[in-house]
Amino acid sequence: MAAQPLPSAEPAACRVLGLRERKKQRTRDALVSAAHRLFLSHGYGRTTIDEIAAEVDVSPRTFFRYFANKEEVALAVLADAEDYFVATLRERPASENPLQALRSSIVLAWRDLSDTGTSDTGVTAALELIQLIEETPTLLAAHLRRITDQERLIAELIARREGLDPSVDLRPRVLAAVFGGVLRSAHLAWSSDHSAPGPEGMIAVIESHFDQLGPALAGDWR
Amino acid sequence: MAAQPLPSAEPAACRVLGLRERKKQRTRDALVSAAHRLFLSHGYGRTTIDEIAAEVDVSPRTFFRYFANKEEVALAVLADAEDYFVATLRERPASENPLQALRSSIVLAWRDLSDTGTSDTGVTAALELIQLIEETPTLLAAHLRRITDQERLIAELIARREGLDPSVDLRPRVLAAVFGGVLRSAHLAWSSDHSAPGPEGMIAVIESHFDQLGPALAGDWR
DNA sequence: TTGCCGAATGTCAGCGACTGACATAATCTC
DNA sequence: GAGATTATGTCAGTCGCTGACATTCGGCAA
Numbered sequence: 422m423a424a425q426p427l428p429s430a431e432p433a434a435c436r437v438l439g440l441r442e443r444k445k446q447r448t449r450d451a452l453v454s455a456a457h458r459l460f461l462s463h464g465y466g467r468t469t470i471d472e473i474a475a476e477v478d479v480s481p482r483t484f485f486r487y488f489a490n491k492e493e494v495a496l497a498v499l500a501d502a503e504d505y506f507v508a509t510l511r512e513r514p515a516s517e518n519p520l521q522a523l524r525s526s527i528v529l530a531w532r533d534l535s536d537t538g539t540s541d542t543g544v545t546a547a548l549e550l551i552q553l554i555e556e557t558p559t560l561l562a563a564h565l566r567r568i569t570d571q572e573r574l575i576a577e578l579i580a581r582r583e584g585l586d587p588s589v590d591l592r593p594r595v596l597a598a599v600f601g602g603v604l605r606s607a608h609l610a611w612s613s614d615h616s617a618p619g620p621e622g623m624i625a626v627i628e629s630h631f632d633q634l635g636p637a638l639a640g641d642w643r
Numbered sequence: 644m645a646a647q648p649l650p651s652a653e654p655a656a657c658r659v660l661g662l663r664e665r666k667k668q669r670t671r672d673a674l675v676s677a678a679h680r681l682f683l684s685h686g687y688g689r690t691t692i693d694e695i696a697a698e699v700d701v702s703p704r705t706f707f708r709y710f711a712n713k714e715e716v717a718l719a720v721l722a723d724a725e726d727y728f729v730a731t732l733r734e735r736p737a738s739e740n741p742l743q744a745l746r747s748s749i750v751l752a753w754r755d756l757s758d759t760g761t762s763d764t765g766v767t768a769a770l771e772l773i774q775l776i777e778e779t780p781t782l783l784a785a786h787l788r789r790i791t792d793q794e795r796l797i798a799e800l801i802a803r804r805e806g807l808d809p810s811v812d813l814r815p816r817v818l819a820a821v822f823g824g825v826l827r828s829a830h831l832a833w834s835s836d837h838s839a840p841g842p843e844g845m846i847a848v849i850e851s852h853f854d855q856l857g858p859a860l861a862g863d864w865r
Numbered sequence: 866t867t868g869c870c871g872a873a874t875g876t877c878a879g880c881g882a883c884t885g886a887c888a889t890a891a892t893c894t895c
Numbered sequence: 896g897a898g899a900t901t902a903t904g905t906c907a908g909t910c911g912c913t914g915a916c917a918t919t920c921g922g923c924a925a
Contacts, residue, residue: 441872441921470911480875485912518862558788565787566780569827583864592859594832595852598824599859605791606820610813630817637814637821638860640740642805663892663901692882702904707883 449487451477456494461549465495465557492563498550499564501543503571506530510578519579519593523600524631528624535620544620551623555612568605572597603630671709673699678716683771687717687779714785720772721786723765725793728752732800741801741815745822746853750846757842766842773845777834790827794819825852 438446455476459468470491474481488494509530513522535544554560576597580587587593607630611623636642660668677698681690692713696703710716731752735744757766776782798819802809809815829852833845858864 439922444921445873469909481911482876482913483874486873489912491911519864520860520862561791562784562788565791566784569783569787569831585864591828591832591852591855592864594828595825595855596859598828599821599856600824602820602822602824603817606813606816609791610816630813633813633817634821634860637818638742638856640742642741642807642814661893666892667902691880703882704884704905705903708902711883713882 448477448479448483452479452484452487453494453497457498457546457550460495460553465491465553465560492560495550495553495560496564496567498543498546502530502534502547505534507574507578509533510575515582519583519596520600522579522582523575523596527604527627531620531624531627548620548623551608552612555609565605568601572601575600599634603634606630670699670701670705674701674706674709675716675719679720679768679772682717682775687713687775687782714782717772717775717782718786718789720765720768724752724756724769727756729796729800731755732797737804741805741818742822744801744804745797745818749826749849753842753846753849770842770845773830774834777831787827790823794823797822821856825856828852 452473456468456473459473459476470484471481473494474484484494488497506526510522510526513526517525531544534542534547538544554564572594576593577587579596580590580593583593585593604627607623607627610630611617611626614626617623617625674695678690678695681695681698692706693703695716696706706716710719728748732744732748735748739747753766756764756769760766776786794816798815799809801818802812802815805815807815826849829845829849832852833839833848836848839845839847
């Protein structure tokens with residue numbers, strides 16, 4: 422995750438990584454949080470790479486040695502949440518069917534992430550970012566592309582979990598795509614409707630969208 | 644659709660539009676087809692706006708008066724296919740349930756489009772473009788964002804069709820998202836597996852993915 | 866400590882996407 | 896055919912992004 426929660430303590434455990442690695446990690450974190458701050462205050466399009474770099478006191482060229490492009494630094498905030506979700510999914514019991522496993526994994530991941538960090542951990546940052554993404558076409562495009570990569574990964578996980586050959590059975594990929602669609606729909610609903618703020622609100626919106634999955638596909642809508 | 648199929652005939656019906664409008668339409672079509680050709684032969688990333696403009700004998704500045712950006716001219720080839728799909732969806736009988744209507748609409752749209760034009764109509768161009776999109780990250784991102792706009796439209800159509808308020812009932816949006824997911828999954832499968840070429844191949848892949856929708860969401864995968 | 870190696874960074878030049886401003890030339894209207 | 900519209904060209908400039916080269920900094924052994 423980003424930065425050090427308590428700048429006072431410099432734990433000795435960090436020594437396992439050389440000074441060089443620690444420094445790299447610090448500038449990377451600094452770039453991410455500076456970018457996040459600038460994007461939220463001035464808007465994504467009105468923020469310049471030069472500004473971000475200047476904020477961290479680093480040359481613009483260095484920025485591109487950490488991130489391939491402007492979108493990447495913005496989306497980096499979500500990386501941990503996504504990783505946590507995948508980790509959660511791996512540990513779901515085999516008794517759950519695939520759809521149940523996916524659904525409980527996101528809900529659990531959001532809940533855990535919002536519980537662990539007491540105050541302004543990455544969760545709030547992630548929620549702010551989702552908001553920003555939905556109102557920034559360029560970011561949305563980049564995010565959607567990342568999502569498809571994630572779906573491929575999820576499909577493979579599900580396939581392995583069920584002992585299937587993903588190149589033969591279409592179900593894992595279809596399920597992953599459906600899952601992605603429902604989730605995206607939930608994100609959009611959450612970000613355009615401020616009646617359910619915070620992680621709990623997001624969880625509630627996600628649950629309600631999953632609840633509508635069956636009815637939406639059913640023949641009879643009455 | 645693009646260009647005139649038979650350059651010999653200059654139908655009098657065109658006179659209803661002024662010379663100015665006709666000219667604009669012609670340069671627009673010329674830009675789209677030049678871009679399409681260059682993208683397919685040299686690759687999207689290695690094709691320059693200047694090259695496209697030069698091909699049509701137009702200044703680069705003019706290009707940006709027709710298209711907001713490089714992605715837009717590439718994706719323009721799909722616009723007609725999408726419009727045709729939406730038109731088809733509007734005419735589906737009320738007896739079909741929403742999911743059925745969506746499914747039969749794409750299949751019918753593809754079939755009609757591949758039947759109407761005898762030889763190299765827009766259908767082949769659309770298929771070539773889908774292929775290009777899947778192997779070009781930048782294009783894929785832009786395409787996915789367009790898809791989400793389409794999904795919003797589809798959700799509204801379905802809601803009206805079923806006499807629902809789309810701001811209350813989540814089913815239309817969830818269904819549209821699921822539909823988009825299945826379709827995207829099918830496109831990916833089609834473009835990465837050359838065993839089913841042409842429109843018929845695409846239709847077959849789409850059908851098989853829809854067939855897996857129920858099983859994928861079912862509790863029991865055995 | 867010294868000194869060397871490799872990795873991280875800065876500097877600089879340059880390409881390509883995209884935009885605003887203004888001038889010019891083409892159509893449209895009367 | 897004159898004047899109002901509108902499309903187009905030209906030009907200058909910003910910003911995202913990259914390659915090449917020089918410099919500096921951390922890691923490591925003599």
